[in-house]
Amino acid sequence: MAHRWKNDLSERDVTPEGAWLTRRGLMAGAGGLALAGLAGRAGAAEGLEPNTWEEITTYNNFYEFGTDKADPAQHAGAMTVSPWSVRIDGLVDRPADYALEDILSRMTIEERIYRFRCVEAWSRVVPWNGFELADLLQMAGVQNDARYVAFETHLNRDEMPGVRFPVLDWPYVEGLRLDEAMHPLTIMATGLYGRDLPNQNGAPLRLVVPWKYGFKSIKSVVRITLTAEEPPTSWNKANPREYGFYSNVNPEVDHPRWSQATERRIGAGIFARREPTLMFNGYADEVGDLYAGMDLTRFF
Numbered sequence: 001m002a003h004r005w006k007n008d009l010s011e012r013d014v015t016p017e018g019a020w021l022t023r024r025g026l027m028a029g030a031g032g033l034a035l036a037g038l039a040g041r042a043g044a045a046e047g048l049e050p051n052t053w054e055e056i057t058t059y060n061n062f063y064e065f066g067t068d069k070a071d072p073a074q075h076a077g078a079m080t081v082s083p084w085s086v087r088i089d090g091l092v093d094r095p096a097d098y099a100l101e102d103i104l105s106r107m108t109i110e111e112r113i114y115r116f117r118c119v120e121a122w123s124r125v126v127p128w129n130g131f132e133l134a135d136l137l138q139m140a141g142v143q144n145d146a147r148y149v150a151f152e153t154h155l156n157r158d159e160m161p162g163v164r165f166p167v168l169d170w171p172y173v174e175g176l177r178l179d180e181a182m183h184p185l186t187i188m189a190t191g192l193y194g195r196d197l198p199n200q201n202g203a204p205l206r207l208v209v210p211w212k213y214g215f216k217s218i219k220s221v222v223r224i225t226l227t228a229e230e231p232p233t234s235w236n237k238a239n240p241r242e243y244g245f246y247s248n249v250n251p252e253v254d255h256p257r258w259s260q261a262t263e264r265r266i267g268a269g270i271f272a273r274r275e276p277t278l279m280f281n282g283y284a285d286e287v288g289d290l291y292a293g294m295d296l297t298r299f300f
């Protein structure tokens with residue numbers, strides 16, 4: 001992955017908008033980085049101003065490092081992220097432990113500015129770098145009987161202070177239906193603002209599914225398994241009444257304990273009005289067809 005200009009920018013001494021334009025200019029000249037997806041697929045986030053580096057990297061959910069929003073930035077630095085490999089197995093033609101360098105050398109890294117909506121009703125706009133999950137799955141060769149994709153997060157009890165507490169059944173696991181996983185909006189993120197992904201955001205490789213609640217976007221992925229049956233998912237196992245398998249952003253289906261109709265935009269200031277939450281987080285045109293005919297209240 002070309003990150004030769006990684007250190008050229010200080011995120012703090014430029015306005016977000018100015019920084020973004022500068023980065024775009026740099027991106028165009030950076031070998032190995034493609035802008036192909038940017039114009040066509042920025043979707044509803046196009047025109048939105050990304051949150052700052054600090055807003056994205058100091059307020060996080062990564063329960064392996066603690067449940068406070070500040071814990072991941074404080075503790076995730078201890079996580080060893082190199083060397084890293086991803087086991088791709090199950091219903092694939094070429095099951096293997098794929099070294100991260102090998103994966104990256106075969107993938108096209110793009111920038112994607114996506115809205116990100118947490119189930120806790122906060123949101124932000126994130127300029128990710130990453131590649132389409134579909135390309136990775138095709139590299140491994142998806143077999144005909146595969147219907148779902150299961151994901152697993154790295155687990156190291158010495159480096160993750162949060163896993164001493166049984167908040168969730170570790171390791172963190174997630175899943176998608178195969179058509180959701182193959183959708184061009186679904187990416188594996190490797191960076192943020194053109195820099196390597198910070199550990200607290202799920203280094204070195206995390207899923208990003210922009211039309212689903214943030215907990216589907218599993219961090220620090222070490223295993224991807226193609227399956228015939230719907231795989232178990234961490235939050236659903238912990239509380240099936242509150243968290244379903246689909247977890248599509250939907251302002252009309254409330255969480256049992258709070259409304260999902262509006263959201264608090266991180267960085268908007270304490271006097272800012274809450275913003276209306278959009279169906280499929282603003283990506284209804286792109287992904288609505290995936291759920292045609294489905295009762296989204298039942299399959300929440």
Ligand code: MTE
Nearest residue numbers: 060061062063118153172201214215217219
């Ligand atoms: N992945 C793992 N392994 N552990 C977690 O606790 N939290 C999820 C998701 N992925 C989580 C995870 C939740 S609830 C959210 S909102 C997002 O990560 C937060 O991603 P961010 O910190 O990059 O914004």
